[in-house]
Amino acid sequence: MAVCARRLCHIAFHVPPGHLLGRDLQRLFGFQPLAAREADGWRQLALRSGDAVLLVNEGAGPREPLYGLDPCHAVPSAANLCFEVPDVGEAARALAARGCAVQVPPVDVRDARGAATYAVVRSPVARLSLTLLEQRADARGPFLPGFEPVSSAPGPGWVSHVDHLTLACTPGSTPALMRWFQHHLGFCHLPLSPGEDPEVGLEVSAGPGLGGLRLTALQAPPGCTVPTLVFAESLPRSTTGDQDQVEQFLARHGGPGLQHVGLYTPSIVEAAEGVVAAGGRLLTPPDAYYQQPGKERQILDAGHQPHLLARQGILLDGDRDQFLLQVFTKSLFAEDTFFLELIQRQGATGFGQGNIRALWQSVQEQAVRDQKA
Template identity: 75%
Template structure:
């Protein structure tokens, strides 16, 4: 019988001591320090924006960091997803009996504000692990073992985690889908009518240009758990690697490629990130020149020039729209990044944007090559 997660507690990262992830989350994206722990060679800092919590683990202590694992991965990485469950001990035992690897069996941590029990499960998705957490009644700002830290109220552009996207090796999505079902109760969420769970949604570019296979998962009974998206490459990419293949190469295996952070006002959030010095990806001009794109933007109640200036993408149909903008990588290896997303009734993940961006980049490259040939 599948277990069931009740909410996402936090997303953990493992970075070297000199990596500025925690500082950048505050300075560029409006996250605020929530709680900290320094022990056993580790500095662990939890940061929050709305209900989105990131835990940055720095160091390399002789023991595992509290509430997670040290994956000893070669590059900076998102390493752990932590979910609240009703009974962490029972969940860990049930998974171990099914043959899943549980490197940290249930352990309890207590301080003056209460107690929590957690266990850590290894995943089939590269260096990513899963923490099952039981913390009913804990009265502290974060988790037992962490102390409060001074915090200055920030702008708070982000309200919660909208979705999590894993870059997967080709053909691995069905295995991952079953694993997340067994561990947390995730189920297939169709992105198109009649979609085969084993096949997902194929977002194909022009012939010979490849594309992506997207498989979405959610927990239908729990809105506090973000949607999980499995992304893998379709064969047929010409002239180099696509975004998933690039992640697999640079990250040295599968893992969490990006986190979609929900914002109620993407124009304000994008402007704030840019003013703070955050680096956002700029789509090619051809994206905004697609037939019908400006009409679509106006129908959604936005000004095309403002979206283009911020690099904001818009996808929609039947009066429901999705706006999204992507940051450049937060790590020097050019791997993990963030997405800011605003929904106006849409429930998908910008499938139209994926295809349109793919095609516009290819068209822009072709025009550039043509102009070079004529010069």
Template identity: 75%
Template structure:
């Protein structure tokens, strides 16, 4: 029996003291402080926008909550029975607001750990031991986490897919009609540029867990490393490449990020001049010139569209970025936009390499 996840509690990052991730999430993306915990020289700050919560750990260890379940103890036993490694067995923590129980599962994706969390008996704003923080009344642009994308080694997606299915009850989500789960969605980036293989996973209906996307490179690049391979090299293994944040108004969100000084990826040259692109944008009820001015990508058909914009890396190592996404009926990620993202990141990396 798998440990069925019911919802995403938060996404935790572990950064050196002084790294500006927490400040950037507030200043650039409208996240608000939720709660803080300080002990033994390190600091944990939880920030929220809508239902999306990021936990920034400065100097903390790797065992922090991620997924929420109904019964942590039973879930941990089920995972151990399947051969999973639990570096932290079920632990109960408490304060005046109540109790919560968590256990840490070591995933097969690099240094990514998944934490099972049960907090039905906790009445505070976040977790025991955290002090609530006053939040500004300014509304955020983000409503929830839409998806998580993991950069994986070439050929590893089928094995990872089976692990997430057997251990956490994820199932294959086809991104194209008749898609073979073993092959995923393969998007070639052009002659001599290789491409990308995506495998999407989701939990059963009724849960609030974001879609999980496994990304790996396709062979065929003429020279050098593509962005997935560069992530693997700079991150020293597989890991979380980007988080897709859902916004109900991507125009307003993108403008807010840009005004605040956020750096967004420019679409590849000629994106808006592709045959049929203007007609597609107009059919979705948007103005091509406005999307082009803000660098927003649009893809879809048959009345179902999605809009996306991507940030540049939030870390100097060029290993992690954010995506803003608005869905208008579309459930996938748009093959045209996947190809455009690939080209945009490649161009940005080439520009960085020239500067250095």
């Protein structure tokens, strides 16, 4: 049987010494510092907003960072996903029996606040490792054993939990990656369109010859609180032009990896305004996006004001009964790779497929206008 991943415990990042990611997550996005650890050449800081926990591993040392692995990667990146499992030893043996490389065998960690056991395994995405965690029921610390609590003022609460994780993949690799997560961790196909073939996924075309995206999603088994995994790869195109977002990530990141994390917010307008006021940078779609025929009526029918959404670059996909709102940050790293998404759902279960088409179309229309100006 596949290993049961009960929940996502945290997402770990690897950054060089002196990087400001930890500060930015707190100041710009409202995450609250939980606990910290400094040892073996590493400075590790855990931050939380609602149920979303991010762990920043800063530096490099002779030993691996606690609960993770040094990816030895040239650029900063989201390097590890940590999942809670019922029994780490059993899970590590089961994955090894299925051919999965166990990079860090089970390790016991104990302090005055509790005990935990973890192991690290290699995922099918070269730049991303997976930590399997078993924490004792009597643990009392704010994060994990081995970390010291950090006192801080309460955060603004813009984010309640992780909605989804999107992996940027090379063309044609998605089916094999999906089978790995299904076979090893028990994920199952989540159709993004009626009758979707999991080997094909949802193709979001930008237009004849313009390429587009292929999106395929997996969900955890019932009873598990693991975010949806979304696999994104570029569609072939016959025209030349700028790289799309997936192609750009692959080139600048040096291969596949976690491209962005979708963070759920109960009020995206409030969250976006707070991020901008704090100095955060959001991507702004071209004006043509909001000028599409029917877009103003679509936004009004959903109970929102077009000018408020346009002011922060918030996108809307769906109708008055089922829709989602989303806005994307600019990259958190100078390499222009990983970014965050704020997402608010009103009954919608997709990932803004209509927005992908509309954005591509609006970018093209804006380019035509600029040429005529």
